[in-house]
Amino acid sequence: MEISDVRKVASLARLALTEEELLTYGRQLTGILDYVRLLDEVDTQNTEPMPHAIALQNVFRDDQRTNSLDVADALSNAPRTDGQYFLVPQILEERSGGK
Amino acid sequence: MSLHYLNTAELHSALTEGRLSSRQLTTACLNRIEMLNPSLNAFISVNADQALLQADRVDEKRRRGERVGVLGGLPLALKDNICQKLVPATCGSRMLQNFRPPYNAHVTERIEAEDGVIVGRLNMDEFAMGSSTETSFAGPSLNPWNRQRTAGGSSGGAAVAVASGMVPLALGSDTGGSIRQPASFCGVVGMKPTYGLVSRYGLIAYASSLDQIGPFSRDAFGAGLLLQAIGGHDSRDSTSIPVSAPSIEEIMAGVPGKLRVGIVDEHFGEGLQPEVGDCVRQAIAELEAAGATVSKVELPHSKFSIAAYYLIACSEASSNLARYDGIHYGHRADQFSDMTDLYCQSRGEAFGPEVKRRIMLGTYALSAGYYDAYYLKALKVRRRIREDFDRAFQSVDIIAGPVAPTPAFPLGEKLDDPLTMYLCDIYTISANLAGIPGISVPCGFTSDHLPVGLQFLAPELQDSRLLQAAKLFQQRTKWHEQHPELS
Known part of the structure; x- marks a missing residue:
């Protein structure tokens, strides 16, 4: 993997990595990707993918009202709240003077 | 009389017949933990007060002649990725260092309903990613047979706690061998049930299509008792199978x-390793002497299991761990420039190297242009691995073999070489991909006195057959009655 690819993957994964980490993961991921190329030996032309370990279909439950977490419990582990909502940094720019 | 190494059936009948109170047994466990945990690091946290309260509740029920659940007041401990309401669940990660789940996992509810006594929470590789419990932010658990060696992982704390007599029972989770391999390294019984037999509701996710909660014990009785308590359908997990x-x-x-x-x-x-092979072959001969027939079967795709596993597990992990955003719960960085940077800094600071590596691999395998070549290909090979098992189980009831290629390896040996670490799971990983149950049973020792595990695999939902086979083996052997010398 090129260092630019590693940087792109880190950005997709939302991971801030140091230059040293980028180099290490680049080297290690290249090794792992070389190893998994082993799978090319298997002819899977007529094989359906198996996304899950068991073949359960149409799992329904009764449509009954149940309690969900109350607000205080849901917020209890949040790094920042105002007691009712999660607080996040501002994501929209303020516009001065106009609508 | 020392209670620490009594077998689970004896402990259970002593409790049931009133010869032993849950408070006495729980106190003995808590004392043992206090004595041994500083040197073995099996527990991340211990909840003595809560445990004694629960023990007293069970004793009171029994005194009054009320129905007591199947666990009958037995003390046990949970891997630190299984939620207990308001009790810190760190998952071995700085990310969740201060996380207190607002609800109980299904298995936690079941244990309380069946009168188990939860004494504390067990060390693990960070987010269950690892085969040695060395990636935990709390430091490694040490193997009680030799403290220079790893406990295995990721449920290393659970294996150490049971092997050293701190608790008779424990719950771990197994995504690629994380129950069976540490059980093998520490000389105890560890079982991964059929995928879907035990609800994952309240298990902090690593790879959802592979994760399964399962029991540790020193004997088949204990593993069976705990599986009976926690197994069965739960509508809050959509992959839970409607069986008991x-x-x-x-x-x-x-x-x-x-x-x-x-x-x-x-x-x-x-x-x-030849010594491991010798122990396992001897164990299979023992089954033959007990009347079993032994024949060869083929699993032609088994050599592809590790490659398929790491693509599938890491892809699922990259998606599951996207929830750690520094907003809803978990670590949040102090310094950041904007919203995206808040995510990146929080995750970069709080995840350890193995977790980052797997998120990176999974993100790459799922990214545009690579999805078909890696993730989809791995899912197709997964089906071939499953089909191998379906064919093999047409002619046999169980498959027997080693749990891991080596006994417990030295601390630090594989930590810097991820691929070598991944290869530790070569015999266990296929069961997770196929969804079938597997168990590790102690079957001997190497010349330097490290335990060796025997693995049984069975078809989907034949969990009872695995435990019956484990019981048969333990009736004829004394390996599970050997204990490490600890002071």
Whole structure:
């Protein structure tokens, strides 16, 4: 993997990595990707993918009202709240003077 | 009389018959933890007060003649990725260092309903990613047989706690061997049930299509009892199978008829340490002496299991761990420039190297242009691996072989070489991909006195057969009655 690819993957994964980490993961991921190329030996032309370990279909439950977490419990582990909502940094720019 | 190494059936009947109170047993466990945990690091946290309260509740029920649940006041401990309401669940990660789940996992509810006594929470590789419990932010658990060696992982704390007599029972989770491999390294019984037999509601996710909660014990009775308590349908997990767990009576009734044991050449090939192979072959001969028939079966795709596993598990992990955003719960960085940077800094600071590596691999495998070549290809190979098992189980009841190619390896040996660490799971990973149950049973020691594990695999939902076979083996051998010397 090129260092630019590693940087792109880190950005997709939302991971801030140091230059040293980028180099290490680049080297290690290249090794792992070389190893998994082993799978090319298997002819899977007529094989359906198996996304899950068991073949359960149409799992329904009764449509009954149940309690969900109350607000205080849901917020209890949040790094920042105002007691009712999660607080996040501002994501929209303020516009001065106009609508 | 020392209680620490009594077998689970004896402990259970002493409790049931009132010869022993849950408070006495729980106190003995808490004392043992206090004495041994500083040197073995099996527990991340211990909740003595809560445990004694629960023990007293069970004793009171019994005194009043009320119905007592199947666990009957037995103390046990949970891997630190299983939620207990308001009790810190760190998952071995700085990310969740201060996380207190607002609800109980299904298995936690079941244990309380069946009168188990939860004494504390067990060390693990960070987010269950690892095979040695060395990636935990709390430091490694040490193998009680030799403290220079790893405990295995990721449920290393659970294996150490049971092997050293701190608790008779524990719950771990197994995504690629994380129950069976540490059980093998520490000389105890560890079982991964059929995928879907135990609800994952309240298990902090690593790879959802592979994760399964399962029991640790020193004997088949204990593993069966705990599986009976926690197994069965739960509508809060959409992959939960609508069946009940096998009952302990069914398991203790033993193997019905003649057991047909399959062995696989690939399990005894290159990479297997000769001493481990010798112990396992001896164990299979013991089954034969007990009346089992042994024949060869083929699993031609087993050599592809590690490659398929790491693509699938890491892809699922990259998606599951996207929830750690520094907003809803978990670590939040102090310094950041904007919203995206808040995510990146929080995750970059709080995840350890193995977690980052797997998120990176999974993100790459799922990214545009690579999805078909890696993730989809791995899912197709997964089906071929499952089909191998379906064919093999047409002629045998169980497959027997080694759990891991080596005994417990030295601390630090594989930490900087991820691929070598991944290869530790070569014999266990296929069961997770196929969804079938597997168990590790102690079957001997190497010349430097490290435990060796025997693995049984069975078809989907034949969990009782695995435990019956484990019981049969333990009736004829004394390996599980050997204990490490600890002071």
